Amino acid sequence: MTPEPLPDTLPDIGGPAQPLVTCRDLRKHFPVKGGILGRQVATVHAVDGVSFEVRKGETLGIVGESGCGKSTTARLLIGLIPPDQGEIIFDGRQLGEELSLRELRRGIQMVFQDSYASLNPRLTVEDSIAFGPRINGLDRPVERARDMMARVGLEPARFAGRYPHEMSGGQRQRVNIARALAMSPRLVVLDEAVSALDKSVEAQVLNLLNELRRDLGLTYVFISHDLNVVRYISDRVLVMYLGEVVEIGPVDEVYAAQAHPYTASLFAAMPSMDPDRRTLVPPLSGDPPNPIDPPAGCRFHTRCRYGEPICATTKPVLRSFGESRAHCAACHIHDPASGHSLSGKDFMPQGLPR
Amino acid sequence: MTALLELDRLNVTFHGEQTIHAINDLSLRLEQGEMLVLLGESGSGKSVTLKTLLRLLPPARSRVQGGITVNGADILALSGRKLQEYRGGEVSMVFQEPALALDPVYRIGDQIAEAVRRKKGVSRAEARATALDMLRRVRIPSPERRMSNFPHELSGGMRQRAMIALALACRPRLLLADEPTTALDATVQIQILLLLRELQKEFGMGVIFVTHDIGVAVEISDRIAVMYAGQIIEEGSTHEIIRDPRHPYTQGLLAANLHDAAPGERLEAIPGVPPALDAKPVACSFSPRCPHAQPGCRADLPPVVSLGPRRHVSCLLAQQDIAAQ
Numbered sequence: 001m002t003p004e005p006l007p008d009t010l011p012d013i014g015g016p017a018q019p020l021v022t023c024r025d026l027r028k029h030f031p032v033k034g035g036i037l038g039r040q041v042a043t044v045h046a047v048d049g050v051s052f053e054v055r056k057g058e059t060l061g062i063v064g065e066s067g068c069g070k071s072t073t074a075r076l077l078i079g080l081i082p083p084d085q086g087e088i089i090f091d092g093r094q095l096g097e098e099l100s101l102r103e104l105r106r107g108i109q110m111v112f113q114d115s116y117a118s119l120n121p122r123l124t125v126e127d128s129i130a131f132g133p134r135i136n137g138l139d140r141p142v143e144r145a146r147d148m149m150a151r152v153g154l155e156p157a158r159f160a161g162r163y164p165h166e167m168s169g170g171q172r173q174r175v176n177i178a179r180a181l182a183m184s185p186r187l188v189v190l191d192e193a194v195s196a197l198d199k200s201v202e203a204q205v206l207n208l209l210n211e212l213r214r215d216l217g218l219t220y221v222f223i224s225h226d227l228n229v230v231r232y233i234s235d236r237v238l239v240m241y242l243g244e245v246v247e248i249g250p251v252d253e254v255y256a257a258q259a260h261p262y263t264a265s266l267f268a269a270m271p272s273m274d275p276d277r278r279t280l281v282p283p284l285s286g287d288p289p290n291p292i293d294p295p296a297g298c299r300f301h302t303r304c305r306y307g308e309p310i311c312a313t314t315k316p317v318l319r320s321f322g323e324s325r326a327h328c329a330a331c332h333i334h335d336p337a338s339g340h341s342l343s344g345k346d347f348m349p350q351g352l353p354r
Numbered sequence: 355m356t357a358l359l360e361l362d363r364l365n366v367t368f369h370g371e372q373t374i375h376a377i378n379d380l381s382l383r384l385e386q387g388e389m390l391v392l393l394g395e396s397g398s399g400k401s402v403t404l405k406t407l408l409r410l411l412p413p414a415r416s417r418v419q420g421g422i423t424v425n426g427a428d429i430l431a432l433s434g435r436k437l438q439e440y441r442g443g444e445v446s447m448v449f450q451e452p453a454l455a456l457d458p459v460y461r462i463g464d465q466i467a468e469a470v471r472r473k474k475g476v477s478r479a480e481a482r483a484t485a486l487d488m489l490r491r492v493r494i495p496s497p498e499r500r501m502s503n504f505p506h507e508l509s510g511g512m513r514q515r516a517m518i519a520l521a522l523a524c525r526p527r528l529l530l531a532d533e534p535t536t537a538l539d540a541t542v543q544i545q546i547l548l549l550l551r552e553l554q555k556e557f558g559m560g561v562i563f564v565t566h567d568i569g570v571a572v573e574i575s576d577r578i579a580v581m582y583a584g585q586i587i588e589e590g591s592t593h594e595i596i597r598d599p600r601h602p603y604t605q606g607l608l609a610a611n612l613h614d615a616a617p618g619e620r621l622e623a624i625p626g627v628p629p630a631l632d633a634k635p636v637a638c639s640f641s642p643r644c645p646h647a648q649p650g651c652r653a654d655l656p657p658v659v660s661l662g663p664r665r666h667v668s669c670l671l672a673q674q675d676i677a678a679q
């Protein structure tokens with residue numbers, strides 16, 4: 001079955017080989033204000049030179065430690081906040097040049113973690129879903145809302161007139177998904193969209209997301225701290241650490257062998273599920289460095305068990321390594337010319353201390 | 355030996371616009387120094403169980419029936435100073451959100467020292483020494499310096515550690531932990547779980563740890579009690595529950611786990627939603643969602659079937675299985 005996009009979806013311009021979104025060197029720093037005068041006393045380096053592509057029809061998972069800049073990246077991507085620097089190109093058209101912010105927001109929708117806070121408590125489910133289409137002048141907003149409700153498994157006759165507090169968390173999250181779909185987006189960014197749900201409700205919502213992607217030909221960016229969920233839903237995974245991309249690659253390759261020492265530690269920290277093989281030593285100790293004053297060189301070097309002098313002075317670039325063109329990491333171990341003692345040996349880092 | 359904790363046919367109802375039967379005939383026994391996980395989906399009554407134990411429910415709007423004994427003492431009979439001493443003394447709690455336990459306007463060290471001084475009646479200097487020792491034990495880096503930090507100056511993981519230090523400062527016999535790692539990412543979560551495991555051994559305390567994450571339960575527990583609609587529907591050692599779940603709900607919960615699902619394949623979700631709790635159950639609460647339900651499941655409360663020492667399941671099927679053998 002070929003996917004059938006929702007009515008009013010923006011047309012595919014560049015064809016299948018053209019990435020749906022290309023981000024180049026995105027940067028966002030937040031001022032930290034202090035003192036009675038509220039003057040800027042410091043800068044949070046939330047997103048610092050992030051580049052990646054989202055291919056048409058794929059799901060790109062984004063993982064990383066709390067505070068590493070995942071949500072900020074998502075907010076830049078959907079045009080909710082302007083970048084300090086960098087470019088966003090949507091289906092071949094650059095934002096601010098050939099593409100208006102208004103068009104970008106039609107093409108990309110977002111679903112947030114907190115199903116309750118993201119809905120207006122005084123609007124019924126139907127009105128919430130019809131709101132976006134109505135103010136954007138799309139045809140027949142109410143019919144559209146009812147169609148979306150049916151698609152996400154909320155029977156319109158039962159749920160259209162309900163208020164958010166009259167629904168369970170899983171049902172509310174379906175409303176949020178329906179509301180995003182009602183704008184006929186090509187890309188949906190899901191920021192911790194299933195994190196607050198029970199495992200069994202989470203399974204229902206993940207099944208729904210897979211069906212919608214197949215039927216409508218959608219593209220997803222899926223942010224989560226649950227590595228099992230990311231493996232299940234994503235085609236490729238991007239790993240962030242302290243405002244930077246440290247690794248990106250196909251899910252099966254990254255899950256089979258992590259190329260960046262941070263990724264290896266993150267994966268080793270997954271709960272084991274086997275009572276006979278519990279974790280005995282934490283893969284990473286201490287807290288991440290302060291994003292106000294990130295370390296020089298490789299930002300992970302202060303916690304890395306493979307750190308060498310080069311790591312403290314020179315920032316590694318994101319590059320593909322070994323056979324695979326698709327799997328990239330920013331680590332001196334994978335740069336034969338870096339001078340790191342493990343470089344050029346096809347070495348893959350381990351997550352747990354040896 | 356007396357059990358550390360015994361809950362005997364506990365019932366909790368809330369009375370507001372509508373009555374909610376949050377806990378229904380819940381019985382549970384925890385031995386000294388044991389680590390029990392309460393596992394269950396949202397609304398199953400995990401937090402209410404812990405709050406009842408600490409006598410934290412609003413007295414005007416809630417009603418508690420049944421027995422609660424801690425180290426042989428009747429907790430429902432406590433009042434006034436005795437109750438104050440019990441809370442935060444013999445039994446202590448850590449929450450999902452450190453904001454509930456840590457006061458934003460006081461320094462970390464002062465908060466812990468003050469709690470110790472009030473509960474133990476020691477001098478100011480001794481209390482500060484205990485606070486510093488606790489920060490060291492929860493492995494907060496440079497604890498001397500952190501003593502004078504305010505909560506907002508700490509990262510999420512460190513705030514969680516500080517809250518654990520506060521909860522343990524008075525050497526409780528029983529620690530109640532309500533999803534203390536749900537808001538943390540994997541690398542910090544495992545640090546906190548390992549820390550709790552170590553401190554439990556070191557202090558020899560009993561712990562009830564609430565979570566809906568099976569992976570977390572496996573990492574930390576000796577025993578698991580599975581809750582559904584305000585009841586414990588299955589109980590056993592961690593091995594028994596994970597390797598050989600008997601209740602269809604527990605089986606569904608484990609099957610809905612993503613751990614070994616192939617990418618993109620359809621996940622086994624338990625269909626339906628949990629019951630409304632507007633009446634005390636008179637039949638198996640899970641039967642409307644159960645793939646194996648029989649007429650008998652909808653007619654009567656399920657039998658509590660004993661499968662071994664301290665291994666129980668509330669299910670008609672389990673009884674029939676035993677009869678068939």
Ligand SMILES: Nc1ncnc2c1ncn2[C@@H]1O[C@H](COP(=O)(O)OP(=O)(O)OP(=O)(O)O)[C@@H](O)[C@H]1O
Pocket residue numbers: 030031044045046064065066067068069070071072073225291
């Ligand atoms: N509006 C803002 N003003 C100041 N700092 C901000 C703002 N938004 C985010 N930050 C900071 O930027 C950094 C990145 O935050 P972000 O929310 O993107 O992280 P995240 O990876 O989504 O984390 P989490 O996993 O906890 O959701 C953090 O240090 C955060 O405190």
Ligand SMILES: Nc1ncnc2c1ncn2[C@@H]1O[C@H](COP(=O)(O)OP(=O)(O)OP(=O)(O)O)[C@@H](O)[C@H]1O
Pocket residue numbers: 368369370374376394395396397398399400401402403566631
């Ligand atoms: N103060 C209260 N007044 C009325 N009802 C309450 C009150 N506290 C809890 N309840 C109800 O009691 C039931 C059990 O709630 P509880 O908070 O124990 O669930 P839980 O298992 O901790 O769920 P979660 O995983 O979402 O935290 C729910 O139906 C809840 O709505």
Ligand SMILES: [Mg+2]
Pocket residue numbers: 070071072
């Ligand atoms: Mg975020």
Ligand SMILES: [Mg+2]
Pocket residue numbers: 400401402532
């Ligand atoms: Mg709770």
